[in-house]
Amino acid sequence: MRTPLIAGNWKMYKTVSEAVAFAKEFRSVVKDVSGVDIVLAPTFTAVHAVAEAVRATNVAVAAQDVYWEKEGAFTGEVSASMVREAGAEYVIIGHSERRRLFGETDVMVNRKIRAAQGADLTPIVCVGETLEEREAGATLAVLDRQIKDGLDGLTPEQVAALVIAYEPVWAIGTGRTATAAQAQDAHAHIRGRLRQWFGADTAEQTRILYGGSVKPDNTAELVREADVDGALVGGASLDVKSFGEIVTKSRQAVV
Numbered sequence: 282m283r284t285p286l287i288a289g290n291w292k293m294y295k296t297v298s299e300a301v302a303f304a305k306e307f308r309s310v311v312k313d314v315s316g317v318d319i320v321l322a323p324t325f326t327a328v329h330a331v332a333e334a335v336r337a338t339n340v341a342v343a344a345q346d347v348y349w350e351k352e353g354a355f356t357g358e359v360s361a362s363m364v365r366e367a368g369a370e371y372v373i374i375g376h377s378e379r380r381r382l383f384g385e386t387d388v389m390v391n392r393k394i395r396a397a398q399g400a401d402l403t404p405i406v407c408v409g410e411t412l413e414e415r416e417a418g419a420t421l422a423v424l425d426r427q428i429k430d431g432l433d434g435l436t437p438e439q440v441a442a443l444v445i446a447y448e449p450v451w452a453i454g455t456g457r458t459a460t461a462a463q464a465q466d467a468h469a470h471i472r473g474r475l476r477q478w479f480g481a482d483t484a485e486q487t488r489i490l491y492g493g494s495v496k497p498d499n500t501a502e503l504v505r506e507a508d509v510d511g512a513l514v515g516g517a518s519l520d521v522k523s524f525g526e527i528v529t530k531s532r533q534a535v536v
C-alpha cells in the first residue's frame with residue numbers, strides 16, 4: 282500500500298516571513314491528519330525557516346530544485362546536501378517550468394536525481410507532455426523518453442524510493458485539469474513502464490502524483506484513481522484553507 286503524498290509547490294511566491302506565517306497556521310490545520318505525507322516546497326530562501334516552523338510535525342519540506350555538484354564555483358546554484366542540511370527532506374526535480382524556461386534536459390534531471398538521493402533527499406521527479414505533444418498523439422512517447430532518460434542507470438531500489446509527478450503542461454496554472462480518466466491512463470502507463478524497466482516490486486512501490494490545476498473540489502476524484510498516489514499542487518497550495526482542504530480530501534478519498 283502506497284502512502285499518499287500531497288506536496289505544495291510555492292514556485293516563486295512567498296517571502297520568508299510569509300512562508301513562516303503560512304507554515305505556522307497550516308501545521309495546526311493538518312495536525313490530526315494521518316496516513317498522508319504532507320510536503321511544502323518554499324523558495325530556497327525560506328527552506329530553513331519553514332523547516333524550523335514545521336519541525337516535529339507531520340509536515341515536511343522540499344526544495345524546488347538542486348544542482349548536481351556537491352560544491353564548487355557554480356555561482357547561484359545550491360547543492361543537495363545544502364538543502365538537506367537546511368531541513369529539506371524532498372526536492373522537486375525537472376518541473377516543466379525548469380525544463381521550458383531554464384533549458385533543463387532529461388540528462389540534467391538524471392544527474393539531479395542522483396545528487397538528491399546521494400544527499401538523502403527524496404526526489405519528486407516531474408514528467409508530462411505539452412498541449413502540442415498531446416494533440417500530436419505523442420503523450421506516451423514523451424513520458425517514455427522522460428522516464429527512460431531521467432531514471433537511466435538507477436537501481437530498482439532507487440526508483441522505488443523516489444516519487445514521480447505526472448504534470449501535463451497544458452494543465453499547469455491553466456485551470457484546465459486532466460480528467461480523472463486521463464490522469465489514470467497516464468499513471469497506469471508510467472507504472473507499466475516502471476514494471477517493465479525496474480520490476481514489479483518497484484512499480485508497486487513508486488508513488489506517482491498528479492499535478493496540474495488540482496483544487497479542493499477535484500482532489501477526491503483524482504486521488505481515488507488506482508494509480509494516482511497524491512498530488513503536486515501549485516496555485517491552490519498558496520492558501521492555507523484550500524491546501525488544508527486538499528490534504529483532508531485526499532485522506533478521505535483513500536480510506
Ligand code: PGA
Nearest residue numbers: 453454493494514515516
Ligand atoms: P498548478 O501548478 O496547481 O498551479 O496548476 C502545479 C505545478 O506546477 O506543480
